[in-house]
Amino acid sequence: MPEEQDPYEIAQKQLKNALDILDYPDKENVWETLKEPERILEVSLPTHMDDGSIKHFKGFRCQHNTALGPAKGGVRYHWNVTRNEVKSLAMWMTWKNSLAQIPYGGGKGGIIVNPKELSEKEKERLSRNFFREIALIVGVNKDIPAPDVYTDPQTMAWFFDEYAKVKGYPEYGVVTAKPPLIGGSQGRTEATGFGTAVAAREACKKEGIDVKNATVSVQGYGNVAWWAAKFLHDWGAKIVSASDSKGAIYVKNGFDPVELHKWKEEKSANHTVTDWEGEINEKFDPEERAPLFLDVDVVVPAALENQITGKNAHKVKGKIIVEGANGPVTPEADQIIRDKGILDVPDILANAGGVTCSYLEWVQNRMRYYWKKERVMNELEANMVRAFNETYKVYKERDIDMRKAAYVLAVDRVVEAMRLRGKL
Numbered sequence: 266m267p268e269e270q271d272p273y274e275i276a277q278k279q280l281k282n283a284l285d286i287l288d289y290p291d292k293e294n295v296w297e298t299l300k301e302p303e304r305i306l307e308v309s310l311p312t313h314m315d316d317g318s319i320k321h322f323k324g325f326r327c328q329h330n331t332a333l334g335p336a337k338g339g340v341r342y343h344w345n346v347t348r349n350e351v352k353s354l355a356m357w358m359t360w361k362n363s364l365a366q367i368p369y370g371g372g373k374g375g376i377i378v379n380p381k382e383l384s385e386k387e388k389e390r391l392s393r394n395f396f397r398e399i400a401l402i403v404g405v406n407k408d409i410p411a412p413d414v415y416t417d418p419q420t421m422a423w424f425f426d427e428y429a430k431v432k433g434y435p436e437y438g439v440v441t442a443k444p445p446l447i448g449g450s451q452g453r454t455e456a457t458g459f460g461t462a463v464a465a466r467e468a469c470k471k472e473g474i475d476v477k478n479a480t481v482s483v484q485g486y487g488n489v490a491w492w493a494a495k496f497l498h499d500w501g502a503k504i505v506s507a508s509d510s511k512g513a514i515y516v517k518n519g520f521d522p523v524e525l526h527k528w529k530e531e532k533s534a535n536h537t538v539t540d541w542e543g544e545i546n547e548k549f550d551p552e553e554r555a556p557l558f559l560d561v562d563v564v565v566p567a568a569l570e571n572q573i574t575g576k577n578a579h580k581v582k583g584k585i586i587v588e589g590a591n592g593p594v595t596p597e598a599d600q601i602i603r604d605k606g607i608l609d610v611p612d613i614l615a616n617a618g619g620v621t622c623s624y625l626e627w628v629q630n631r632m633r634y635y636w637k638k639e640r641v642m643n644e645l646e647a648n649m650v651r652a653f654n655e656t657y658k659v660y661k662e663r664d665i666d667m668r669k670a671a672y673v674l675a676v677d678r679v680v681e682a683m684r685l686r687g688k689l
Contacts, residue, residue, distance in 0.1 A: 270571060270574075270595055270597075271349055271353075272349065272350050272353035272354070272570050272571070272592055273349035273350070273352050273353040273356075275353065275570075275571075275592060275595055275596055276352075276353035276356045276357060276592075277300055277356075278596045279596060279668065279672055280296070280299060280300060280356070280672070280676065281296065282596070282669055282672065283669060283672035283673050283675075283676045284296055284676065286663070286665065286669060286673055287673060287676065287677055287680075289680070291689070294689065295680055295689060298683070298688070298689060299330065299356075299676070299679070299680075301352075302327050302328060302329040302330070302352055302355055302356070303328050303329065303330060303331060304327070304328050304402070305325060305326070305327040305328070305348070305351070305352060305355075306325065306326045306327075306398075306399055306401075306402055307323065307324070307325050307348065308323070308324045308325070308326075308395065308398040308399060309321060309322075309323060310322040310323065310324050310376065310391060310394045310395055310398065311394075312387065312390050312391045312394055313390055314387055315384050315386060315387060322376055322377060322378050322391060323376070323377050324374065324375065324376040324377075324395045324398065324399070325346070325348055325351040325374055325375050325376075326340075326351075326372070326373075326374040326399045326402060326403070326408070326410075327351045327352050327354075327355040327372060327373050327374065328355065328370065328371070328372045328402070328408055329352070329355035329356045329358065329359045329370065329371040329372065329373075330356075330359045330370045330371055330679060331370035332370060332679050332682040332683045332686060332688060333359075333362065333363055333368055333369060333370050333678070333679060333682050334362075334367075334368035334369045334370055335369060335370060335404075335405075335406055335407050335408055335409060336355070336358075336369070336370045336371060336372030336407070336408035336409070337358060337362055337367075337369035337370065337371070337372055337408070337409050337411070337620060337623065337624075338354065338355055338358035338371055338372040338373040338374070338410070338411065338413075338620070339354075339373060339374070339410065339411045339412055339413030339414075339416065340373075340374035340375060340376070340395075340410045340411070340412070340413055340416055340420070340424075341354075341373075341374070341375045341376075341413035341414035341415060341416060342375070342376050342378050342380040342388075342391075342414065342415040342416055342420075343375065343377075343378070343379075343380075343414050343415060344377065344378065344379045346375035346376060346377045346378075347377075350375065351373050351374065351375045352373075353592070354373035354375075354413075354591060355371045355372050355373040356371060357371065357373075357591055357592065357612065357613055358370075358371030358372060358373055358620070359371025359675075359679060360613045360671070360672060360675035360676065360679075361612075361613040361614075361616075361617050361620060361675070362620060363674075363675040363676070363678045363679050364613055364614060364617065364652055364656070364671055364674055364675040364678075365617045365620065365621050365624075365648060365652055366648070366651075366652070366678075367620065367621060367624040367648075368624075369409075369620070369624065372408050372409075372410070373413075374395075374399065374410055375413075376391065376395055378391065380415045388420070389423050392420050392423040392424060392427075393423055393424075393426075393427040396410075396423070396424040396427045396428060397427055397430075397431060400427075400428060400431045400432075403428070403439060404436070404439060405436050405437075405438040405439050405627075405630075405631075409438065409439060409440060409441060409623070409627060410424060410439075410440050410441075411440060411441045411442045411619070411620070411623050412442045414487075414569075417442075418442055418443055418444045418449060418453075418454070419444070421440045421441070421442050421443045421444075421449075422443055422444055422447060424439070424440045425437070425439060425440050425443055425447060425448075428440075437630040437633070438626075438627045438630035438631055441453070441623035441624075441626045441627055441630075442454075442619075442623060442626070443626070445635075448626075448629075448630050449626060450622060450623075450625055450626035450629055450635070450636070450641055451635075451636065451637065451638035451641050452622055452638050452641040452642050452645065453619075453622045453623065453626055454488070454492075455492040455495075455496075456618045456619050456621065456622030456623075456645060457488065457489045457492070457589075457616050457618045457619030457622075458488065458489045458490070458491065458492020458493040458494075458495070458496065458567075458589070458618070459492060459493075459496055459618050459642065459645065459646075460615070460616065460617055460618015460619065460621065460622075460645065460649045461489060461492075461493040461565065461567065461587055461589040461615050461616055461618065462492070462493045462495075462496035462497045462500070463496075463618070463646055463649040463650065463653075464587050464610050464614060464615040464649060464653055465481070465493070465497060465563050465565065465585065465587040465610070465615075466497070466500060467649075467650060467653045467654070467657075468563070468585045468587060468608055468610050468653075469562070469563065469585065471608070471657055472584060472585060472608055474562050474563075474584065474585070476497070476500050476501060476502055477500065477501030477502070478501070478502075478503075479497075479501075479502045479503070479562040479563055480502070480503050480505055480519075480561040480562050480563070481494065481497050481502045481503065481504050481505065481561060481562065481563045481564075481565060482504075482505055482506040482556040482557070482559045482561045482563070482564050482565065482583065483504060483506060483507045483508075483556060483565045483567060483589075484506075484507075484508050484513075484554065484556040484557055484564075484565065484566045484567060484568050484572065484590075484593075485507075485508060485509070485566070485567040485568035485589070485590065486507045486508065486509050486525070486526070486529065486538060487509075487567070487568075489567045489589045489590070489616060489619075490507065490565065490567035490568070490589060491507075491522055491525075491526045493565055493567060493587075493589055494507065494522035494565075495522045495523055495526070497563075498519075498521065498522050498523075502563070503518075503519035504516075504519055504520060504521075504522055505517065505518075505519050505520075505559065505561060506555070506556040506559055506561075507520075507522070507525060507538055507556065508538060508549075508551065508555070508556050508568070509529075509537055509538050509551075510537075510551055511537035511538075511539070511551060512537045512538060512539035512548060512549060512550060512551055513538065513539070513548070513549040513550075513551065513553070513554075513555045513556050514538050514539055514541065514545045514547070514548055514549070515545070515546050515547040515548075515549070515555065515556075515559065516543070516544055516545055516546055517546045518544070520543055520544070524543060525538065525541060525543065528541055528542065528543070529541075554572055554577070557572060557573055557577075557580075557581060558577070558580040558581060558582060559582065559583070560582040560583075561582070561583050562583065562584050562585060563583060563584070563585045563586075563587060564581065564583035564585070564586045564587070565586075565587050565588075565589050566586065566588055566589060566590050566593035566594070567589030567590050567593075568590050568593070569590055569593070570590065570591055570592035570593055571592065571593070571595055572590070572593040572594070573586070573593060573594045573595070573598045573602070574595045574597060574598050575595060575597030575598055575601065577598075578594075578597075578598035578601035578602055578605075579601060579605075581602060581605065581607060583607065584607060584608070585607065585608045585609075585610070586602065586607060586608070586609040586610065587610045587615045588609070588610060588611055588612040588615045588616065589612075589615060589616050590612065590616070591612050591616065592612060593612065594609060594611075594612075594668075599666055599668060602666075603666045608667060609666060609667055609668060610653075610667055611667055611668040611671050611672075613671050613672075613675065614652055614653060614656055614667070614671050617649065617652065618645055618649055621645050621648050621649065622641065622645050625641055625644055625645065655674060656670050656671045656674060657670070659671075659673055659674055
């Protein structure tokens with residue numbers, strides 16, 4: 266099969282695997298109900314450019330399932346966004362929110378665009394245009410977007426303001442990961458990476474690895490990757506590798522993630538990690554996906570989907586994989602990884618820190634009372650540890666891999682909610 270598998274095929278296959286284990290009497294009916302989203306909105310976005318021309322973009326907002334609560338999930342700006350990708354990401358959000366036991370269903374959105382080619386004003390016009398078009402199906406009790414790939418708190422501020430224009434008044438909980446000055450929560454910026462680091466730490470504990478002496482390889486160096494690297498480094502782990510879209514580095518004695526991050530922030534977007542002025546032992550082309558195949562204790566794929574596949578999983582040498590990205594390991598790779606004795610902490614668990622903190626922001630928005638950062642991070646950590654331990658227990662009891670264990674827990678909660686509401 267092709268290496269770059271359709272993410273929606275992957276999402277459906279993972280659901281089917283969980284249903285085969287749960288084996289409900291009405292399994293086929295459950296499958297037919299959950300395999301497709303409740304709704305998906307496709308919008309056309311003619312947008313004025315700085316030179317006076319108009320460019321046409323396409324956007325999507327998908328709501329997979331809302332049995333547990335309003336839809337929740339990010340909006341990404343990327344040239345490879347597709348309808349099926351958005352559907353798969355929305356489905357994954359359903360399971361992620363269920364596993365984290367936060368009262369949300371799954372949603373996701375995206376615009377087909379290369380944001381690097383837009384000016385700041387063009388991005389603002391496109392963002393406002395998009396949110397105005399999806400305003401009918403979003404809302405504090407309906408669907409709450411958040412940032413994703415190439416979107417950030419500034420994007421959320423534009424969304425928030427545009428929705429206020431549509432409604433005639435501000436609804437602070439309509440989006441999360443806003444700047445703190447306009448209702449954002451303390452800790453949201455680092456939340457996803459922190460959650461990934463907590464998942465890695467807990468996995469090390471279960472596998473008898475001292476995180477203080479653990480070697481860690483990180484694929485990617487965006488928000489999730491660098492924060493995960495920072496927290497693991499703070500806890501004593503040695504970060505030996507990082508990458509971006511233009512290359513990867515290996516540093517045998519480890520490096521300080523903060524130093525690399527500062528350097529990348531100071532340089533232009535044209536600079537890659539391989540240009541870093543710090544000590545580097547080896548450099549790699551991005552196609553090699555080198556950070557995934559180094560001999561380390563923990564591998565953190567925190568870039569894009571379809572990175573560890575049936576064709577390359579045999580090259581993984583790490584003892585633990587912690588999926589910071591969405592869908593970085595394909596179903597064909599799962600069995601190979603399990604046969605190699607590698608513990609793979611799945612994406613719906615490992616990167617749930619962001620949406621958990623978004624939930625805490627939403628709660629604060631509803632109360633109009635805001636917590637100190639310490640409380641937010643403590644609540645986030647406790648929830649991540651609980652979700653990890655629940656998943657690990659099912660993994661051991663059922664003798665299945667961690668992904669199947671996470672899906673069994675998450676899907677069963679959604680199905681139970683649908684039965685209680687008379688939807689099944």
